[in-house]
Amino acid sequence: MKNNQLPVTINIPQFRHDLITWFEQEQRDLPWRENQDPYRVWVSEIMLQQTKVETVIPYFHRFIQSFPTLEALAEADEQQVLKAWEGLGYYSRVRNLQAAVREVVADYNAKVPEDAEQFGNLKGVGPYTQGAVLSIAYGKAEPAVDGNVMRVLSRILLIQEDIAKAKTRKIFEQAVRQLISHENPSAFNQGLMELGALICTPRNPSCLLCPVQVHCKAYSEGIQHSLPVKTKKTKQKDEAYYVLVMEDKDGKYILEQRPNEGLLAQMWQFPMVATKEVSENLLEPYIMERYQINCQSIDQLQPVKHIFSHIKWDLNVIKCRCDKLRVSGPAQQILSLDEIESYPLPVSHQKIYKQLLQ
DNA sequence: AAGTCGGGGCT
DNA sequence: AGCCCAGACTT
Structure with missing residues (x-):
């Protein structure tokens, strides 16, 4: 000692x-x-x-x-x-x-x-x-x-x-x-x-x-x-995503679960695509291809900004209506607004969910 | 030692 | 915009 x-x-x-x-x-x-x-x-x-x-x-x-x-x-x-x-x-x-x-x-x-x-x-x-x-x-x-x-x-x-x-x-x-x-x-x-x-x-x-x-x-x-003496820390990184709010004729939506580790692990969200992954004019064919749906209409909802301690999210919320939704993996669910209520969503996606309730 | 991990409230 | 909050864990 x-x-x-x-x-x-x-x-x-x-x-x-x-x-x-x-x-x-x-x-x-x-x-x-x-x-x-x-x-x-x-x-x-x-x-x-x-x-x-x-x-x-x-x-x-x-x-x-x-x-x-x-x-x-x-x-x-x-x-x-x-x-x-x-x-x-x-x-x-x-x-x-x-x-x-x-x-x-x-x-x-x-x-x-x-x-x-x-x-x-x-x-x-x-x-x-x-x-x-x-x-x-x-x-x-x-x-x-x-x-x-x-x-x-x-x-x-x-x-x-x-x-x-x-x-x-x-x-x-x-x-x-x-x-x-x-x-x-x-x-x-x-x-x-x-x-x-x-x-x-x-x-x-x-x-x-x-x-x-x-x-x-x-x-x-x-x-x-x-006092106390405290050095300041680094500022947030900017990240931009499209958030895909896909709704079928029964008023149901695709929700997906985030990975087991990392940011917001195991929380549920509307599917997100980094904007740098796909250019805006190719977004519609991208969605149709990736989620095997037939887009009837595409609208923009209110964009969402969300600040974490180390990241800034800029969410471009895209709503597309389609005939029929299908899941493309075990981490996805097709849910009514009522059912979504019982899933744990991060605050950023609660903001989006609240827009759908109106 | 520096990054990662959320969200809200204050200045 | 930056800082703070009855911090822990990973790399």
Whole structure:
């Protein structure tokens, strides 16, 4: 064990007390705080990855209602699980969660393991989620370092490492190991995050209301606005597609499932063709050839722009009416608007679906 | 270490 | 347009 700890020169017992007392008083009333059920805590932590609390709340209620227990989720149909996640994004989170829950049923008698290594080895459980669930559900004194914690501690301890770099997280984990309350690790970890969400915000932190202001080195030097240090990342790539909305005389449409891996894996969509694959004037014969249909008419629907974190989609939505549709593979279905409702669609294709309802 | 993976809300 | 959000995984 190397002893290269950063200097933590604040009054640690006082800091713990100030933080935990504030958290006990001011914490928000959130559905996953009703009890310490490890399954519920786990679900909430997965949902909260890169996702705001207000966004998660309705999803959490519906998800727990549909899958109230670890066993229920383990036994659930994968498509229904994906449908419950529809609109939340980062869909591999829920596929990993179900795989992990099935592991817990198979290997740990359906009890979420308390052992850090065992829990941390489950699919989709990284360093943050590991510490968060073990501290909140089981009271273990493990660090749970997320973006909030790095921002808060970078200011309090005046840490200037670039938080965009992967190895920087370890510096903060070491700091938390020195600071954390062993009497109440749960309130300590959640207090740091709650502080980051409510007071020690990215812009314009409310330092005058901060319960640990007296401990904060950045505040005492007046440089809280310039922390944390974070380098910016690369911008999105542009991608353009035709989206083929093919409707037959019965009002049914072709829907296809995306591949098992990659972007929006296993989600359903109207067929897409990269615009660079086929020139616009050859689109009609291309559709007729590829989908073996007889186009009666072609119209343009409202185009859709959709921005991911790393891609910008420009969707040229083409509606073609035809006599008869046929599937050309196992990943396709011919469905009525009603039936499409039960399939998990990414938000970009929900926008298209809503146009068809009008 | 850098990319991939969603979506929404804010400035 | 860019940034942020209770990050994990792949290459």
